[in-house]
């Protein structure tokens with residue numbers, strides 16, 4: 528169990544779409560850890576391409592709220608649209624559009 532580096536939470540890159548934090552790994556890939564895992568108390572991010580890992584220094588106070596899928600229903604009735612899509616490709620496009628829409632309606 529070797530920790531490559533201790534990294535401050537604020538130095539991580541955050542993707543709000545996937546809710547995953549990443550940090551560059553010296554092997555060229557990226558360490559990654561999900562926001563959900565951080566809320567669960569996990570503080571070790573692993574790299575998918577090598578055995579290195581980093582420890583993330585953070586307080587729960589620093590974490591953005593975890594977005595639950597359940598409470599998205601208030602503004603957009605997006606689910607019915609998905610059911611109307613018969614072609615798989617269309618459904619993926621819809622998911623991307625839906626994610627973009629969510630990121631625009633963050634309160």
Ligand SMILES: [Zn+2]
Pocket residue numbers: 552553554555556557574575576577578579
């Ligand atoms: Zn690596």
